[in-house]
Amino acid sequence: MERTTFNDLGLIEPILKxxxxxxxxxxxxxxxQAIPHLIKGRDLLGCAQTGTGKTAAFAIPIxxxxxxxxxxxxxxxxxxxxxxxxxxxIQIGESFAAYGRNLQLRHxxxxxxxxxxxxxxxxxxxxxxxxxxxxxxxxxxQQGFIHLNDLEIFVLDEADRMLDMGFIHxxxxxxxxxxxxxxxxxxxxxxxxxxxxxxxxILTDPIKVEVAPVSSTAETIDQHLFMVDRxxxxxxxxxxxxxxxxxxxLIFTRTKHGANKVAKVLVQAGIAAEAIHGNxxxxxxxxxxxxxxxxxxxxxxxxxxxxxxxxxxxLTHVINFDIPNIPETYVxxxxxxxxxxxxxxxxxxxxxEEKEFLRDIVRLIKRDIPVxxxxxxxxxxxPKKAEPEVREPRxxxxxxxxxxxxxxxxxxxxxxxxxRSEGQRSSNPRNSGPRRDDRGPRMPRxxxxxxxxxxxxxxxxxxxxxxxxxxxxxxxxxPQGQRQGRPQEQRQPRxxxxxRPQGERSPARNDRGPRRDDKPREARPQQDRKTNPAKPDYAxxxxxxxxxxxxxxxxxxxxxxxxxxxxxxxxx
Numbered sequence: 428m429e430r431t432t433f434n435d436l437g438l439i440e441p442i443l444k445x446x447x448x449x450x451x452x453x454x455x456x457x458x459x460q461a462i463p464h465l466i467k468g469r470d471l472l473g474c475a476q477t478g479t480g481k482t483a484a485f486a487i488p489i490x491x492x493x494x495x496x497x498x499x500x501x502x503x504x505x506x507x508x509x510x511x512x513x514x515x516x517i518q519i520g521e522s523f524a525a526y527g528r529n530l531q532l533r534h535x536x537x538x539x540x541x542x543x544x545x546x547x548x549x550x551x552x553x554x555x556x557x558x559x560x561x562x563x564x565x566x567x568x569q570q571g572f573i574h575l576n577d578l579e580i581f582v583l584d585e586a587d588r589m590l591d592m593g594f595i596h597x598x599x600x601x602x603x604x605x606x607x608x609x610x611x612x613x614x615x616x617x618x619x620x621x622x623x624x625x626x627x628x629i630l631t632d633p634i635k636v637e638v639a640p641v642s643s644t645a646e647t648i649d650q651h652l653f654m655v656d657r658x659x660x661x662x663x664x665x666x667x668x669x670x671x672x673x674x675x676x677l678i679f680t681r682t683k684h685g686a687n688k689v690a691k692v693l694v695q696a697g698i699a700a701e702a703i704h705g706n707x708x709x710x711x712x713x714x715x716x717x718x719x720x721x722x723x724x725x726x727x728x729x730x731x732x733x734x735x736x737x738x739x740x741x742l743t744h745v746i747n748f749d750i751p752n753i754p755e756t757y758v759x760x761x762x763x764x765x766x767x768x769x770x771x772x773x774x775x776x777x778x779x780e781e782k783e784f785l786r787d788i789v790r791l792i793k794r795d796i797p798v799x800x801x802x803x804x805x806x807x808x809x810p811k812k813a814e815p816e817v818r819e820p821r822x823x824x825x826x827x828x829x830x831x832x833x834x835x836x837x838x839x840x841x842x843x844x845x846x847r848s849e850g851q852r853s854s855n856p857r858n859s860g861p862r863r864d865d866r867g868p869r870m871p872r873x874x875x876x877x878x879x880x881x882x883x884x885x886x887x888x889x890x891x892x893x894x895x896x897x898x899x900x901x902x903x904x905x906p907q908g909q910r911q912g913r914p915q916e917q918r919q920p921r922x923x924x925x926x927r928p929q930g931e932r933s934p935a936r937n938d939r940g941p942r943r944d945d946k947p948r949e950a951r952p953q954q955d956r957k958t959n960p961a962k963p964d965y966a967x968x969x970x971x972x973x974x975x976x977x978x979x980x981x982x983x984x985x986x987x988x989x990x991x992x993x994x995x996x997x998x999x
Contacts, residue, residue, distance in 0.1 A: 441529035455480030470633035503577035540709035561597035586615040648765035700726035747775035754791040
């Protein structure tokens with residue numbers, strides 16, 4: 428069967444010439460399905476993710492529609508595209524500029540993070556098309572710079588992302604200002620209940636187009652998985668980038684801090700790289716993106732939100748430095764490569780703690796991701812960072828070094844209830860307010876010692892019969908994790924006892940005498956406080972395991988080195 432061309436879609440000559448200039452001859456599935464209906468003025472509900480060509484699917488018919496009709500006034504805004512991120516807004520603006528290069532239609536892009544004057548100046552001169560993010564759009568509407576009374580076409584792009592980012596209420600405020608009579612185009616990769624409800628409320632008899640559901644990955648994307656310890660991820664990344672097999676790479680991290688760290692490691696290794704994320708200024712983000720598109724940067728390190736809307740023709744490699752904790756995000760990430768039928772590679776680094784995220788991804792895409800079994804940093808056993816010991820949380824150390832740190836959370840030896848919590852200790856009359864003043868006279872020590880246990884006010888032992896804890900305190904500091912709590916009856920507050928004079932505090936308090944190990948602070952071994960001897964030195968083990976192999980890699984001839992790790996692994 429012969430493939431559909433743009434000439435078959437009823438487009439006007441100026442737009443066809445612009446598409447030819449851009450090198451486009453065949454529409455994507457969503458373009459082929461949507462454009463004919465949109466030219467006729469139908470509302471549209473499109474379920475499509477980034478990378479399917481949906482921007483052109485609505486930009487092309489909008490340009491044709493606005494070109495065919497005369498504007499009501501010179502400064503009337505005739506089309507509004509609402510999108511969640513600055514990067515995506517800029518990308519859409521570039522698409523309108525490219526496809527409408529032969530038309531006399533004006534557009535501008537509105538977003539926050541930059542000064543508003545250039546934007547308001549453009550609005551004052553008059554524009555037909557506005558591409559905007561919700562926050563800045565509402566600001567300019569409230570200031571009187573934007574009026575939507577003459578709007579003919581409204582596009583809500585990536586509605587599910589609007590919901591995820593907390594913009595849905597702003598979107599509803601904008602929609603409330605739109606004229607009732609308009610054409611509406613609604614795009615979303617997924618349809619959660621709130622988004623479906625919103626779509627039903629603003630669309631009139633829409634044509635429905637569903638292409639490339641979010642659970643699918645393009646067949647043109649070659650996916651590979653590297654099992655690697657977290658501490659070795661930087662080494663693996665540098666190893667992959669050492670040759671010229673990877674010409675350019677878009678690298679994803681889960682956090683802004685992680686993006687900065689990865690970019691710093693790459694720069695220190697002599698690889699041109701920059702990070703983009705929400706804490707970067709808009710000018711810095713645009714500059715980094717421009718440098719990457721122009722080939723000045725070999726690597727662009729991005730968080731998911733910052734990368735939204737990044738569309739780079741011919742991007743060869745996407746690297747998931749961190750496995751995303753939302754499985755759909757994986758599909759969005761790797762969809763940055765392998766576009767428009769081109770091939771691409773997606774390389775993912777998975778450490779011990781990310782295995783659960785990986786399982787969720789595999790369940791979603793319904794296919795296994797091939798594992799690279801041989802590389803210099805293959806995960807060995809468990810994580811390099813030892814698993815934390817299962818213990819009750821320790822309470823903060825008191826004002827003095829002799830304070831009973833963590834006593835409140837030690838389990839009782841007799842299997843009874845736990846000791847006093849921090850909150851209980853703070854409310855105990857022994858620790859705050861008047862000291863036992865309302866409990867009556869205190870029984871003499873010798874009488875309490877002679878009194879049977881059952882007859883004592885709280886069943887506690889006299890202090891003269893509790894040598895075990897004092898003796899234990901003089902035997903040196905126990906290793907961390909081997910402490911034992913006092914018997915339950917020794918930890919209960921003696922509620923029936925009268926107050927001691929202020930100067931006769933219990934040995935259990937901070938002034939109870941010598942330190943646990945009976946040594947001055949300077950003489951105490953530092954290892955007890957700073958290291959846990961139970962934890963193996965995984966870093967040393969790894970160095971021993973891979974030291975010889977790393978040395979062999981360093982001695983490879985120049986040809987092999989030029990190929991890089993990826994070239995050696997896959998014979999390229």
